[in-house]
Amino acid sequence: MTDTTATETLTAETAEAAPETANPFAAPDPTGVPVPPAAPRDRRALFAALRWTAAVLVFAVAAAGTAYAVIKPERTEIPGLATKSDGRWAYPAIAKPVLPPGAPLPFAADNTEGIHYAALSQLLLPAPxxxxxxxxxxxxxxxxxxxxxxxxxxxEKFREQLRKGLREDSGLRQIAGRGWTTSDGTATRVYLLRFHSAGFVGNFDGCKSGMTLQGADSFDLDSAWDKAQNGQATAGRMEHATVTTYAEEKPYGPEQTKVGCVQAGDLLGVVIQTHKGTIADVPFHQTVILQDQLLE
Structure with missing residues (x-):
């Protein structure tokens, strides 16, 4: 064997015995004793560990996503966790308007007449x-x-009576109004009447049991409201306003009418609701209560 061949053989043997990755920056062994090469890595074990780690991560992400899906949606949107709706409408967030600078709150100690200084339209309940x-x-x-x-x-007959009363009292300043119809066919109109003072509000006959509306000739106090006084339906009632609700007496025609009256200081809120058959109590009470809260 020539020197060249021996050198090539020695070089190949040395390369096979060397570690897979030599560290060129390693300090030399001071003893001079050759350092044995590091044991080769078990690549199969490494790959297996990586696969298990990836599997755990995927499972964790999937579990977190499932938890978020259960927490985030409404319960009625989750199969197996659906809850029956109580009939309430989805109103936008209710916020009281900002008062003019220096104006007192409607029922503050220095506002004995309960005057509302906010814009009337901002005190009107928004549509659901x-x-x-x-x-x-x-x-x-x-x-x-x-x-x-x-x-x-x-x-028509009662309308002329009301017009005459308003003309003689001269206490009505302005009226704001809004109306809507929900998907179940319930029609609602809400009005706010602003008077010069709280004393004029009680003189208005349009929110009393003797009133007659278009297509509804006879009203009595709403017994469903009275039954709900101590229940959840009226849990949002406030303390300053006087709330009275009326229901059209039987026998009525193809649709029923209910009227809610909210007297709060110088304002009178009138909620008129009609529906074919009978009116659902919960959305009617909800509408009256929310209008009440805006006037407090």
Whole structure:
């Protein structure tokens, strides 16, 4: 064997005995004793560990996603966890308007007349989500409606009685109104009447048991409201307003009418709701309570 061949053989043997990755920056052994090469890595064990790690990560992500899906949606959207709706409508967030600088709250100690200084349209209950606006209830850009439009809610004979009373008392300042129809066909109109003071509100006969509306000639106190006084339906009632609700007496025609009256200081809220057959109590009470809260 030539020297060249021996050198090549020695080089090959040395390469096979060397570690897979030599560290060129390692300090030399001071003893001079050759350092044995590091044991080769078990690649199969490494790959197996990596596969198990990936599997654990995938499982953790999937578990976290499942937990988020259970927490995030409404219960009614989760199969197996659905809860029956109690009939409440989805109203937008209710927020009281900002008062003019220096103006007192409606029922503050220095506001004995309970005057509301906020814009009337901002105290009017917004329509629930998914409802359609009542095109017959036209309001100006500030949400105001005319006295004649409001009086159209009442029967013709009673309408003239109310007009005369308003003309003689001269206490009515302005009216704001809004109407909508929900997917179940329930039609709602809400009005806010602003008077010069709280004393004029009680003189208005349009929210009393003797009133007659278009297509509804006889009203009595709403017994469903009275039964719910100590229940959840009226849990949101506030302390300053006087709330009275009326239901059309039987026998009524193809649809029923209910009226909710909220007297709060110088304002009177009138909620009129009609529906074919009978009116569901929960959304009617909910609408009256929310309008009440806005006036507190």
């Amino acid at each position: 989500e998914g409802s359609k606006p009542d095109e017959s209830l036209k309001a100006d850009k500030d949400g105001m409606v005319t006295q004649d439009r409001f009086l159209e809610e009442y029967s």
